[in-house]
Amino acid sequence: MVSLRFLVCCLLFLASSVYATIVSHDGRAITIDGNRRVLLSGSIHYPRSTPEMWPDLIKKGKEGGLDAIETYVFWNAHEPTRRQYDFSGNLDLIRFLKTIQDQNLYGVLRIGPYVCAEWNYGGFPVWLHNMPDMEFRTTNKVFMNEMQNFTTMIVDMVKKEKLFASQGGPIILAQIENEYGNVIGSYGEAGKAYIQWCANMAQSLDVGVPWIMCQQDDAPQPMLNTCNGYYCDNFEPNNANTPKMWTENWTGWYQNWGGKNPHRTTEDVAFAVARFFQRGGTFQNYYMYHGGTNFDRTAGGPYITTSYDYDAPLDEFGNLNQPKYGHLKQLHGILHSMEKTLTYGNVSTIDFGNFVSATIYNTEEGSSCFFGNVNETSDATINFQGETYVVPTWSVSILPDCKTEVYNTAKINTQTSVMVKKPNEAEDEPINLKWSWRPENIDNFLLKGKGEATMRQLFDQKVVSNDQSDYLWYMTTLHLKEEDPIWSKHMSLHINSTAHVLHAFVNGQHVGNYHAENGKFHYVFEQEAKFNPGDNVISLLSITVGLPNYGAFFENDPAGITGPVFIIGKNDDETIVKDLSAHKWSYKTGLSGFENQLFSSESPSKWSGDSVPFNRTMTWYKTTFKAPLGSEPVVVDLLGLGKGTAWINGNNIGRYWPAFLSTEDGCSTECNYRGAYYPEKCQTNCGKPTQRWYHVPRSFLNPKGDNTLVLFEEIGGNPSFVNFQTIGVGGVCANVYEKNVLELSCDGRPISSIKFASFGNPRGKCGSFEKGTCEASKDVVNILSAECVGKEKCSVNVSTEKFGVPECDGATRSLAVEALC
Numbered sequence: 053m054v055s056l057r058f059l060v061c062c063l064l065f066l067a068s069s070v071y072a073t074i075v076s077h078d079g080r081a082i083t084i085d086g087n088r089r090v091l092l093s094g095s096i097h098y099p100r101s102t103p104e105m106w107p108d109l110i111k112k113g114k115e116g117g118l119d120a121i122e123t124y125v126f127w128n129a130h131e132p133t134r135r136q137y138d139f140s141g142n143l144d145l146i147r148f149l150k151t152i153q154d155q156n157l158y159g160v161l162r163i164g165p166y167v168c169a170e171w172n173y174g175g176f177p178v179w180l181h182n183m184p185d186m187e188f189r190t191t192n193k194v195f196m197n198e199m200q201n202f203t204t205m206i207v208d209m210v211k212k213e214k215l216f217a218s219q220g221g222p223i224i225l226a227q228i229e230n231e232y233g234n235v236i237g238s239y240g241e242a243g244k245a246y247i248q249w250c251a252n253m254a255q256s257l258d259v260g261v262p263w264i265m266c267q268q269d270d271a272p273q274p275m276l277n278t279c280n281g282y283y284c285d286n287f288e289p290n291n292a293n294t295p296k297m298w299t300e301n302w303t304g305w306y307q308n309w310g311g312k313n314p315h316r317t318t319e320d321v322a323f324a325v326a327r328f329f330q331r332g333g334t335f336q337n338y339y340m341y342h343g344g345t346n347f348d349r350t351a352g353g354p355y356i357t358t359s360y361d362y363d364a365p366l367d368e369f370g371n372l373n374q375p376k377y378g379h380l381k382q383l384h385g386i387l388h389s390m391e392k393t394l395t396y397g398n399v400s401t402i403d404f405g406n407f408v409s410a411t412i413y414n415t416e417e418g419s420s421c422f423f424g425n426v427n428e429t430s431d432a433t434i435n436f437q438g439e440t441y442v443v444p445t446w447s448v449s450i451l452p453d454c455k456t457e458v459y460n461t462a463k464i465n466t467q468t469s470v471m472v473k474k475p476n477e478a479e480d481e482p483i484n485l486k487w488s489w490r491p492e493n494i495d496n497f498l499l500k501g502k503g504e505a506t507m508r509q510l511f512d513q514k515v516v517s518n519d520q521s522d523y524l525w526y527m528t529t530l531h532l533k534e535e536d537p538i539w540s541k542h543m544s545l546h547i548n549s550t551a552h553v554l555h556a557f558v559n560g561q562h563v564g565n566y567h568a569e570n571g572k573f574h575y576v577f578e579q580e581a582k583f584n585p586g587d588n589v590i591s592l593l594s595i596t597v598g599l600p601n602y603g604a605f606f607e608n609d610p611a612g613i614t615g616p617v618f619i620i621g622k623n624d625d626e627t628i629v630k631d632l633s634a635h636k637w638s639y640k641t642g643l644s645g646f647e648n649q650l651f652s653s654e655s656p657s658k659w660s661g662d663s664v665p666f667n668r669t670m671t672w673y674k675t676t677f678k679a680p681l682g683s684e685p686v687v688v689d690l691l692g693l694g695k696g697t698a699w700i701n702g703n704n705i706g707r708y709w710p711a712f713l714s715t716e717d718g719c720s721t722e723c724n725y726r727g728a729y730y731p732e733k734c735q736t737n738c739g740k741p742t743q744r745w746y747h748v749p750r751s752f753l754n755p756k757g758d759n760t761l762v763l764f765e766e767i768g769g770n771p772s773f774v775n776f777q778t779i780g781v782g783g784v785c786a787n788v789y790e791k792n793v794l795e796l797s798c799d800g801r802p803i804s805s806i807k808f809a810s811f812g813n814p815r816g817k818c819g820s821f822e823k824g825t826c827e828a829s830k831d832v833v834n835i836l837s838a839e840c841v842g843k844e845k846c847s848v849n850v851s852t853e854k855f856g857v858p859e860c861d862g863a864t865r866s867l868a869v870e871a872l873c
């Protein structure tokens with residue numbers, strides 16, 4: 053007999069036969085193309101890599117078991133000036149979507165157009181902020197008009213190329229707004245009206261696929277609300293007809309300048325995914341699957357680093373982040389194999405107490421089971437249908453036939469890859485790099501204090517500069533008479549500032565610089581300074597390091613020197629303060645070296661090869677180098693430099709700031725995957741430069757001939773250690789349980805030797821494995837050497853037939869291997 057539920061699903065499927073349906077186990081469905089219950093998706097943001105990288109990244113996603121690729125759309129990148137659009141190079145959205153289509157994957161298009169995403173200003177163009185009567189993300193006519201204009205344009209572009217699933221294309225879901233539910237409370241009634249407007253506006257665009265609103269538990273119909281977070285198994289959509297969908301499963305976390313490097317364990321990511329599907333989930337998206345790089349000035353903030361690696365399954369450069377990539381790939385394969393049962397099965401659960409439960413999906417053809425143990429401290433031994441099973445702490449076991457465990461989230465049978473950097477074999481760096489330099493021309497600003505516009509007020513940097521540059525000069529001239537009462541031995545300049553970084557000069561003398569501590573962007577800068585009778589030129593350079601991207605009204609967070617600015621004279625018994633805030637301030641956006649395109653390979657400007665200075669502020673450096681041989685990803689090591697921007701053959705590879713060390717405390721070598729994850733849980737890189745290596749995409753390089761590296765150094769540094777390196781797998785380790793298959797791969801390079809191998813109960817971890825108390829009878833190193841050395845990959849059954857029987861007194865047997873590439 054065919055179950056009623058099965059019928060409902062088929063009817064739904066027939067009714068919508070052109071495209072498919074994401075179906076919940078209980079018959080809730082949304083329409084897409086073919087009945088799908090297990091939809092695995094991964095975020096790859098097109099501007100965070102290059103078009104040359106896209107096919108490989110997407111292919112790796114597909115090989116990793118993804119069904120779909122998700123991306124946001126980045127408004128400020130596409131519309132840098134109002135009604136002037138850019139879809140070139142890595143902004144070629146359509147090409148990206150077609151690359152997804154070419155690989156027969158689905159696409160999820162999160163238009164926003166507010167996106168957060170640790171992207172500059174959350175994706176809003178700064179000109180938007182400067183429009184009269186503007187208020188963001190509320191029922192403001194000016195805002196709604198611009199949002200609708202951009203959203204409509206994107207939808208039209210995508211429709212024109214027939215990329216929506218309703219047109220036969222890959223895109224199965226579209227998103228409007230982003231996590232507005234997290235901030236809606238701050239907008240009162242207007243917030244509710246705004247979200248209703250968003251829903252109506254999106255719906256009117258008639259894309260033919262469902263619209264989602266993430267973190268929006270009052271999403272108006274027919275918007276689908278979805279969950280974002282580290283765990284979403286408890287999530288229930290606000291509408292009983294909506295399948296349970298997870299738009300952002302954070303695979304790691306982002307990094308800030310001065311912050312540490314966060315890691316989320318493979319065991320915990322797998323646990324969260326398995327738990328989600330155990331508890332009725334249907335669509336799950338990894339945020340990020342490939343994080344990539346914040347090139348140019350795209351990093352949000354303040355203080356998001358140039359690297360957006362995110363500890364994602366594909367690392368910043370597109371290499372497999374193992375074991376995360378492989379362990380999830382196995383999980384995807386198993387979940388897909390159970391799709392039919394998960395879609396059409398009757399669900400029942402058994403609660404064993406102590407946070408341990410079994411979920412059974414049962415159809416007439418067969419059943420599939422999940423055993424979940426959400427206890428943080430104890431393993432569970434359960435009895436299920438007459439058999440005994442051990443479910444380790446904080447893990448989920450999957451039994452596709454409800455008898456044999458084929459996967460446990462905490463038992464990793466995938467290799468760990470140890471990535472190594474290798475010197476540039478095309479030349480002997482850093483000694484071979486010959487540097488030339490030029491000063492940034494700032495004399496005019498320092499001595500004359502003249503910019504482009506003057507105003508009798510201190511303005512927010514966004515207002516003056518429209519975010520055309522990180523740099524804004526604020527300059528004023530102060531006439532001090534000899535008889536002014538302010539004269540004293542200790543005179544100082546006092547600035548109430550929200551500049552992320554500030555350089556202050558008085559009469560051409562650098563009186564100091566300061567960078568805000570992360571999170572403390574309102575501060576007072578006070579330094580002694582020398583003033584003279586007559587005219588005094590005060591020149592302040594304000595620098596932004598990524599505009600904010602998150603929170604209610606984040607768009608109004610001040611940036612720049614918002615004042616007041618005082619000069620202070622202190623005598624023993626008296627303090628005299630002069631407020632310069634309403635003085636005539638002269639403004640100049642940007643630096644002249646940027647305007648003159650000193651970074652361009654064609655720049656005709658003069659550079660000097662003589663006495664290249666070190667530790668000099670506001671200095672340009674240039675060198676040429678040969679591209680590293682081979683095809684492995686390239687990084688440039690900028691250790692020794694302070695803060696600035698780097699270009700390769702005219703391509704801006706982002707802000708650099710190796711002088712900014714991350715704080716000393718809060719790192720650990722051990723990382724316990726058990727228990728709920730939070731970004732501070734497993735961090736590395738304490739006390740080291742926040743980011744020392746910067747990605748140089750291969751497509752920026754000239755494989756033959758010379759390449760140019762230009763640096764603009766802002767605070768002072770030494771370029772003589774700069775060198776180029778390639779990144780690849782240096783070695784691999786694995787500890788695989790008996791009855792599984794060991795797969796070793798050097799990702800394109802041959803395995804050169806087996807350094808360690810033991811079948812029994814080996815101890816330790818990658819890099820420090822040791823034999824345990826029992827050991828196989830055969831020579832394990834020899835067997836593996838014969839099967840693997842000289843090959844790019846090998847796979848070996850971990851069994852007693854292969855290696856002999858170690859007498860382990862019932863202890864779980866495993867094979868530990870360490871191989872060199």
Ligand code: GAL
Binds near residue numbers: 167168169170231
């Ligand atoms: C979410 C947001 C994403 C991203 C993420 C953190 O709140 O929707 O865009 O910012 O946090 O990486």
